[in-house]
Amino acid sequence: MNPAQARVLPGTSKRGGKAEPFGSRNARYTWRKITNVVMLTLTGAATGLAIVPLIWITVYVTMQGSRFLNLAFLTQLPTPVGVPGGGVVHAIVGTGIVVAIACAIAIPIAVAGAFFAADHPNSPLGIAIRFGTDVLSGIPSIVIGIFAYTLIVLPQRHFSAFSGGVALAIIMLPLVLRTTEEMLKLVPRNLREGSLALGASNWKTSVQVLLPAALNGVVTGIMLAIARAAGEAAPMLFTAFGSTGLNTDLDQPTATLPHTIYIYAMSPFKDWQDKAWAAALMLIVLVLGLNILARALTWWRARQMGLNY
């Protein structure tokens, strides 16, 4: 190739056989500017559209729900239909219990499984864990509800908070496992090697070095899983079922917020429909509050440790 030709760089136009310098303002330059502005506008508009539902839902639920949200709603049991006042304390407590059971079951299994999968990504079991959890996270929650129903409710012949917890645990398991695994993989390899080089076993390395370094991400993953599980109504239909009174017995049917919203919203009574809005607001506030709390805790901890990656 002749050197004079080689100097004509791609993207520069030739006029009278001379290459335009890169900095010149020509038609191509203008075209690029226009394309850039158009694309920026489009992506910006898409971003705006993406957050519209979030803002809309939050504002609407807050407007509708806040009218009926009061201390009695948070602390009292439901009153019979037609009697004014009363609240959903039974559902708030019930959601807390069912989610706590789900966490107790899902988190240890998910975190331990994530350690294995992150440590042995190419082993048959590691591949099986990843594939299995991916499939599991795609199963509709109502199917998981029927599964828990068949597994626990049918043999026991009664609905229970425990069976609801198991159903939610199955929903949380893949979410927590996969986020934990990803977070563990993000821990710099030289931290792991530093520990192993001191004669630490894989187990010690995981617990003492990898988990603390990945904790922020792991906690975020758990929070997202809780938020997802706490909002599930479908599996509750077959498991925790619901109750009208306060129940703290794990072996008894228990009301939960999403299930209560479902029952109240579908009811013909104006009073119940109003309470459904308030309960929906309650659920959003609970999940949001939990998220903020977790983020604040992990942020504080990261500062303490001087974590900067």
Add this chain to the structure above:
Amino acid sequence: MLATKPSERLSMFTRALENNPQENVTTTTNIKMRVQNLNFYYGTFRAIADVTMDIPENRITAIIGSSGCGKSTLLRTLNRMGELVAHTRTQGTVLLDGENIYDRNMDVVLVRRRVGMVFQRPNPFPKPIFDNVAYGPRLLGVRGQELEQIVEQSLRDAALWDEVKDKLHESGLALSGGQQQRLCVARAIAIKPEVILMDEPCAALDPIATYKIEELMLTLRSAYTIVIVTHNMQQAARVSDFTAFMNMNPQRAGVLVEFGPTKQIFTNPTKPETEDYITGRFG
């Protein structure tokens, strides 16, 4: 500089060699580790080919050579860190006090307790300074006052104590790069290993921090056997007692070209390849 003859350019190491406080190092000492016919494979690619070398006790052995010639890989075979990478295979033997560390009955955890390591990038754990140094001893079950003594002594030996004694409970990540690397040295010597492997320990450090690490190596030499991989030939000339020069063979596998006392390698190498590399005339 480039116009000078190789023999003259060797003299650029004179000052470094003069600063090297080696005393009678070439006199025989015990051989701490023996590498025999070692081959290392990443998948089907042979990264190390038939390396045989002896690492003398209480001496600093430097491994030099161009990038990608397998220096770090060789170093990592000495405490079985190489096998942490998937699909690798080691062939041959590495004897530590006469015992093959690749023996079926050898526990890799015990090997790494005896052969410690300092990495290229300082890698303190995201824990307080104290806990960083205490990490190894705690694994061995040391607790209480004994643990505190070990932490203090290790930090003193790593020439870091005076700088951190008032902030032992601050994160190790809050220290400067050079301090972090000395913290990693303290962490390594806290379990009293017999050998310390250093993989380009000064590559991420400024000259002052580098100087401190080099001084540290020289003081540690009396108690430990040190093997250091370095790109910095001045550094090899300044601190090491023995030097191994590695290069790639035509199949791109790392081979040991020459091993000998540092002074000899830098002033009177026997292989032309070594002289080419040291004088900057290779490739």
